Amino acid sequence: MPDSPRQQQTLISTGAVLLALLLALPVIVVVSYVFVPTGEIWSHLAATVLPDYIINSLLLMLGVAIGTLLIGVSTGWLTSMCQFPGRGLFEWALLLPMAMPAYIIAYTYTGMLDFSGPVQTTLRELTGWGFGDYYFPDLRSIEGAAIMLTLVLYPYVYLLSRAAFLNQSICVLDASRTLGNGPWSTFLFVALPLARPAIIAGLSLALMETLADFGTVQYFGVSTFTTGIFRTWFGMGSAAAAAQLAAGLMGFVMILILVERYSRRRARYHHTSRRHQDIHRYSLRGMRAVAASGFCFGIVALGFLLPATQLLSWTVSVADQVLDARFMGLVTNSLELASYAAVLALLLALLLAYSQRLFPGKVLQGAVRLAGMGYAVPGPVIAVGVMIPFSFIDNSIDSWARSNFDISTGLMLSGTVVAVVFAYLTRFLGVSLQTVDSGLSKITPSMDEAGRSFGYGPLQILRQVHVPMLKGSLLTALLLVFVDVLKELPATLILRPFNFNTLAVRAYELASDERLAEAAPAALAIVAAGILPVILISWTITRTRRVAVTRDTP
Amino acid sequence: MQISRRFPHCILGLLLACSTAVASAAEVNLYSARIEALIKPLLDTFTEQTGIEVNLVTGDADGLIQRLKSEGRNSPADILLTTDVGRLYRAKEANLTQSVESTTLEKNIPVMYRDDSNHWFGLSLRARPILYVKDKVDPAELSNYEDLSDPKWKGKICIRSSNNVYNQSMVASLIAANGLEATEEWAKGLVANFAMPPRGGDRDQIKAAAAGQCDLAIANTYYLAGMLTSDDEEQRAAAEKMAVFWPNQDGRGAHVNISGAAVTASAPNRDNAIALLEFLSTDAAQSWYARENGEYPIRDDIEIGPVLSSWGTFKADPVELYKLGAGNGEALRLMDRAGWR
Numbered sequence: 001m002p003d004s005p006r007q008q009q010t011l012i013s014t015g016a017v018l019l020a021l022l023l024a025l026p027v028i029v030v031v032s033y034v035f036v037p038t039g040e041i042w043s044h045l046a047a048t049v050l051p052d053y054i055i056n057s058l059l060l061m062l063g064v065a066i067g068t069l070l071i072g073v074s075t076g077w078l079t080s081m082c083q084f085p086g087r088g089l090f091e092w093a094l095l096l097p098m099a100m101p102a103y104i105i106a107y108t109y110t111g112m113l114d115f116s117g118p119v120q121t122t123l124r125e126l127t128g129w130g131f132g133d134y135y136f137p138d139l140r141s142i143e144g145a146a147i148m149l150t151l152v153l154y155p156y157v158y159l160l161s162r163a164a165f166l167n168q169s170i171c172v173l174d175a176s177r178t179l180g181n182g183p184w185s186t187f188l189f190v191a192l193p194l195a196r197p198a199i200i201a202g203l204s205l206a207l208m209e210t211l212a213d214f215g216t217v218q219y220f221g222v223s224t225f226t227t228g229i230f231r232t233w234f235g236m237g238s239a240a241a242a243a244q245l246a247a248g249l250m251g252f253v254m255i256l257i258l259v260e261r262y263s264r265r266r267a268r269y270h271h272t273s274r275r276h277q278d279i280h281r282y283s284l285r286g287m288r289a290v291a292a293s294g295f296c297f298g299i300v301a302l303g304f305l306l307p308a309t310q311l312l313s314w315t316v317s318v319a320d321q322v323l324d325a326r327f328m329g330l331v332t333n334s335l336e337l338a339s340y341a342a343v344l345a346l347l348l349a350l351l352l353a354y355s356q357r358l359f360p361g362k363v364l365q366g367a368v369r370l371a372g373m374g375y376a377v378p379g380p381v382i383a384v385g386v387m388i389p390f391s392f393i394d395n396s397i398d399s400w401a402r403s404n405f406d407i408s409t410g411l412m413l414s415g416t417v418v419a420v421v422f423a424y425l426t427r428f429l430g431v432s433l434q435t436v437d438s439g440l441s442k443i444t445p446s447m448d449e450a451g452r453s454f455g456y457g458p459l460q461i462l463r464q465v466h467v468p469m470l471k472g473s474l475l476t477a478l479l480l481v482f483v484d485v486l487k488e489l490p491a492t493l494i495l496r497p498f499n500f501n502t503l504a505v506r507a508y509e510l511a512s513d514e515r516l517a518e519a520a521p522a523a524l525a526i527v528a529a530g531i532l533p534v535i536l537i538s539w540t541i542t543r544t545r546r547v548a549v550t551r552d553t554p
Numbered sequence: 555m556q557i558s559r560r561f562p563h564c565i566l567g568l569l570l571a572c573s574t575a576v577a578s579a580a581e582v583n584l585y586s587a588r589i590e591a592l593i594k595p596l597l598d599t600f601t602e603q604t605g606i607e608v609n610l611v612t613g614d615a616d617g618l619i620q621r622l623k624s625e626g627r628n629s630p631a632d633i634l635l636t637t638d639v640g641r642l643y644r645a646k647e648a649n650l651t652q653s654v655e656s657t658t659l660e661k662n663i664p665v666m667y668r669d670d671s672n673h674w675f676g677l678s679l680r681a682r683p684i685l686y687v688k689d690k691v692d693p694a695e696l697s698n699y700e701d702l703s704d705p706k707w708k709g710k711i712c713i714r715s716s717n718n719v720y721n722q723s724m725v726a727s728l729i730a731a732n733g734l735e736a737t738e739e740w741a742k743g744l745v746a747n748f749a750m751p752p753r754g755g756d757r758d759q760i761k762a763a764a765a766g767q768c769d770l771a772i773a774n775t776y777y778l779a780g781m782l783t784s785d786d787e788e789q790r791a792a793a794e795k796m797a798v799f800w801p802n803q804d805g806r807g808a809h810v811n812i813s814g815a816a817v818t819a820s821a822p823n824r825d826n827a828i829a830l831l832e833f834l835s836t837d838a839a840q841s842w843y844a845r846e847n848g849e850y851p852i853r854d855d856i857e858i859g860p861v862l863s864s865w866g867t868f869k870a871d872p873v874e875l876y877k878l879g880a881g882n883g884e885a886l887r888l889m890d891r892a893g894w895r
Binding site (some may be wrong): 505 | 583588590591592609610612613614615616618620621624625626627628629630644703714715716717718722751752753754755756757758761764765766767777780785786788792882883884886887890891895
């Protein structure tokens with residue numbers, strides 16, 4: 001055992017770097033393809049479809065960014081700082097769309113709004129119009145895709161901005177009021193800038209998910225970077241060129257994150273007071289109250305109530321055929337996988353975040369950031385990134401055992417739940433890291449110092465100071481990953497063991513075969529299983545609010 | 555210290571337990587690109603008849619091929635089942651499959667629907683004819699795929715995206731018949747005739763045509779069959795507005811792809827795998843595909859049920875199927891150049 005603190009520090013930070021690199025392995029595998037020559041595929045792509053991929057991906061991101069910011073921040077502010085009828089209900093109901101997989105909401109809305117769907121058919125029957133006689137916005141377009149993704153992704157921005165608003169110092173807001181600022185200017189010039197890190201964190205989750213989305217854009221016929229990756233891989237059979245596209249995507253996300261960090265530069269946001277105090281909400285009356293309630297209701301209706309009702313009606317129409325013991329097996333599998341992955345992702349995120357906090361260093365920071373990149377990588381690419389090193393390890397051990405003991409060990413990791421869970425960790429570690437990080441950033445270094453002055457060791461500081469303050473963030477991280485894993489499809493599909501299905505696999509298989517009604521029960525079960533955690537998240541945030549914030553810019 | 559000493563024994567014990575389990579059970583491991591709902595009933599029948607358990611993983615064909623590749627000689631998979639010939643060709647090219655000697659398979663499956671060195675075998679046919687709206691189009695106006703680029707169809711054709719492998723194989727068959735240059739010209743003409751930018755699946759094209767958005771839809775017939783037998787009244791109504799036109803009947807015949815299977819190079823249960831393939835080629839299994847999935851059997855003497863019978867018989871393009879597989883990439887680039895999204 002190393003006895004000097006210095007040695008200990010080196011040991012821990014080296015361990016953390018190795019752990020982060022292990023988790024980043026699939027990402028590294030994908031990036032390493034950059035060096036595989038792919039001949040003329042790139043010049044073909046550049047001459048034909050690559051500009052489209054880039055423009056469409058950027059437009060989609062822009063649309064989702066605007067949509068999620070407008071909806072997420074406004075509803076976050078309304079439910080935390082204003083009083084209006086139904087506020088308590090909307091507080092958690094606004095999170096419900098989060099339980100809805102994007103491709104499912106896309107299928108559902110298309111079923112309702114398409115030219116041959118019930119809405120337009122009824123319209124034609126009522127008016128006697130035929131094709132071409134009237135204008136109806138086309139859902140299956142880039143705008144449509146942006147709307148669908150916004151509807152299910154705004155909760156990330158809502159969740160984190162609301163938590164930030166609730167945690168803001170009442171003193172700061174009160175100061176703003178005494179300086180003569182009305183609610184609008186307090187929001188715009190005080191609350192919003194203070195909540196910026198949280199809002200940006202929520203937005204970057206939403207945008208990373210947008211970039212990784214495949215189901216929605218594929219169904220809508222929008223060529224994005226992600227559909228391009230699949231075309232290149234599947235259609236042209238070039239895994240290397242596909243991996244290079246994926247690496248390009250990651251590079252782009254990396255640049256965005258760095259730009260954001262640079263623009264924030266060295267500003268830090270810490271709480272310096274632990275005074276608890278009820279928030280004084282702005283009381284909305286008359287038309288304003290109606291508008292606020294109506295707006296929140298509209299969002300919940302579009303993002304959850306309408307599609308869920310459609311799913312429910314489909315489910316009822318096929319319930320007798322699909323709801324059997326095997327269906328219950330799917331539910332169990334999904335819940336178990338989601339629980340394992342959520343707990344492990346949280347533990348790993350804590351480990352990495354703390355190592356970074358205690359022993360900051362460029363190498364560790366880089367490794368952790370790399371490990372968090374998986375969130376922006378489309379699931380199938382991550383899956384291949386897991387598959388290649390896992391089978392390599394398996395086959396190497398097997399060869400070694402064969403040559404030394406003349407026995408075959410076969411595949412010990414590949415094709416097991418271990419591989420599936422590892423893929424989830426790679427893909428969703430970014431989510432728990434972000435959440436834990438933003439929780440940790442609320443604990444000022446001076447609190448650590450105070451703890452140390454009491455003679456606490458690092459573990460005691462953790463227990464006495466950090467855990468009580470972090471509880472909310474930890475639970476949020478846990479539940480976010482849980483819901484994400486419930487919805488996850490591509491990695492599960494490619495990596496899962498024999499005779500092992502999940503709700504997402506079932507829903508996708510049937511939906512992709514264009515059997516929407518039969519896909520509905522599994523889709524609805526995903527939504528149902530996601531609702532409870534979503535409500536829990538909301539409850540936690542309301543309970544763990546803290547007050548007092550100042551901005552200390554060195 | 556005790557734990558660490560005992561640990562290797564535990565691992566060894568586990569491994570032995572695993573390997574004996576593998577050896578004693580009669581089973582076969584299937585990687586299937588066909589979704590569970592469309593294969594499980596047949597597999598259950600197979601297990602009932604033979605006592606051989608079938609372990610199933612479904613997924614995208616390319617994902618499964620990648621999995622086979624990485625797993626290498628230790629892969630547990632015995633069979634790769636795909637829903638188009640391109641992927642079977644690709645698996646064979648990557649040395650993931652093996653040649654199989656079986657008189658039953660050779661007897662049941664016509665030469666044109668299996669690999670020339672018996673690496674893969676077709677198990678059902680997926681025809682992609684032209685579907686037209688009955689009360690809008692006179693079938694006498696229709697003739698062949700080539701004609702679809704004629705300006706008379708401007709704004710009247712619905713077809714899905716070029717991302718889809720059925721379109722890639724169809725264009726590959728045109729390249730095989732007419733050459734690259736002519737096919738590129740054709741694709742440009744076809745794109746100019748699109749009623750709307752490609753999106754959605756085959757069923758969506760049929761629905762759009764039935765709703766009046768276009769006159770012709772290019773789609774695989776089993777989607778139409780699925781809609782005709784659907785529980786959903788709306789889908790049935792849409793499908794009933796459509797009729798099937800078999801193109802190129804005076805020439806090479808309608809484009810047909812196959813679903814098929816190959817025994818993997820590393821198959822640990824090779825005999826059981828062959829038994830399963832033979833089972834899938836039997837009359838009973840073939841007839842099940844036709845009646846339940848709406849796909850055509852690999853031989854024309856099989857009972858196909860009322861829906862498929864109502865569309866009559868047709869001549870299928872006898873192009874060597876591996877050419878479609880080999881031509882997928884080329885077809886995709888051609889469609890890229892033609893602006894077929």
